[in-house]
Amino acid sequence: MSARNPGTNLDLERISKVIVNTQAILKRAQGIQGQKVPKKQWQTAWLLKAVTCIDLTTLAGDDTPSNVHRLCLKAIQPVRYDLLKKMDLHDKGITTAAVCVYPSRVADAIKSLKGANSNLPVASVATGFPAGQTPLEIRLQEVRTAVSHGATEIDIVINRMLALTGQWEAMYNEIRQFREACGDAHMKTILAIGELGTFTTVYKASLVAMMAGSDFIKTSTGKEAVNATYPIAIVMVRAIRDYYLWTGQKVGFKPAGGIRTAQESLVWLNLIKQELGNDWLCPHLFRLGASSLLADIERQIYHHVTGQYAAYHELPMA
Numbered sequence: 001m002s003a004r005n006p007g008t009n010l011d012l013e014r015i016s017k018v019i020v021n022t023q024a025i026l027k028r029a030q031g032i033q034g035q036k037v038p039k040k041q042w043q044t045a046w047l048l049k050a051v052t053c054i055d056l057t058t059l060a061g062d063d064t065p066s067n068v069h070r071l072c073l074k075a076i077q078p079v080r081y082d083l084l085k086k087m088d089l090h091d092k093g094i095t096t097a098a099v100c101v102y103p104s105r106v107a108d109a110i111k112s113l114k115g116a117n118s119n120l121p122v123a124s125v126a127t128g129f130p131a132g133q134t135p136l137e138i139r140l141q142e143v144r145t146a147v148s149h150g151a152t153e154i155d156i157v158i159n160r161m162l163a164l165t166g167q168w169e170a171m172y173n174e175i176r177q178f179r180e181a182c183g184d185a186h187m188k189t190i191l192a193i194g195e196l197g198t199f200t201t202v203y204k205a206s207l208v209a210m211m212a213g214s215d216f217i218k219t220s221t222g223k224e225a226v227n228a229t230y231p232i233a234i235v236m237v238r239a240i241r242d243y244y245l246w247t248g249q250k251v252g253f254k255p256a257g258g259i260r261t262a263q264e265s266l267v268w269l270n271l272i273k274q275e276l277g278n279d280w281l282c283p284h285l286f287r288l289g290a291s292s293l294l295a296d297i298e299r300q301i302y303h304h305v306t307g308q309y310a311a312y313h314e315l316p317m318a
């Protein structure tokens with residue numbers, strides 16, 4: 001992970017001046033979606049780049065130590081060894097960026113990774129994920145617990161009520177406290193954009209989250225009706241760009257929720273390249289939060305290497 005974002009004082013004047021041009025955002029998003037994806041020979045390299053940026057996620061009520069164990073093994077070896085060998089990439093240490101689980105499963109993930117001699121980071125959602133509707137002290141305790149079990153990345157959810165009612169100071173103070181509870185763990189702040197209403201609220205919430213010291217801002221929990229969309233991404237990455245121009249701090253971006261196809265991952269990488277530049281095209285500053293995207297990416301890589309499409313059972317856990 002990159003250097004931490006220390007945050008700034010809360011600048012309410014800057015927040016009050018935010019205006020988002022909805023039509024311009026929609027047009028830009030449409031333009032990016034309409035662009036050609038890289039040609040075949042480059043596509044696999046881009047797909048492998050996407051793999052290294054995935055937070056491989058399981059956030060289900062029926063998660064157990066055994067499915068978390070499988071997830072960890074898949075994160076360590078996300079693409080079949082023989083496929084990588086054919087591309088002479090078997091010794092490049094290609095893994096996903098992290099695994100992402102509920103706080104109760106952090107210890108299982110740490111155990112599995114240690115057992116496999118891997119120091120891949122474990123991310124944990126916290127703060128009453130996905131709704132964030134538990135008392136503040138409990139949300140803070142959840143962060144501390146996940147950290148004490150070994151999570152080095154914490155994905156917090158914001159209190160949507162505070163954003164929707166414009167209580168920016170209260171939201172800033174809560175996120176500041178989450179950051180303190182994180183200690184050395186990096187903090188990703190989930191805005192749950194599907195519940196924030198307008199682009200302007202999303203932009204303001206992005207700014208407040210960064211001022212409060214978020215290392216990443218993340219679109220969604222994956223549990224809202226609307227999750228990662230390209231227009232919302234443009235709003236958020238422009239807030240990241242503005243924050244960088246203002247403070248010199250690079251904050252990361254994590255779209256999450258409903259990202260399932262290799263093709264989509266290429267659009268996401270292109271969006272980041274165009275809006276934030278190559279510096280952001282690395283796991284330190286860009287993550288794809290996804291539970292099932294890897295399956296399609298591996299399938300496309302299989303096709304590139306063999307000329308045939310694999311049945312899903314031929315790709316472990318895919």
Ligand SMILES: O=C[C@H](O)COP(=O)(O)O
Nearest residue numbers: 221222257258289290291
């Ligand atoms: O943070 C990651 C999301 O919960 C994953 O959502 P997904 O299951 O739709 O890929």
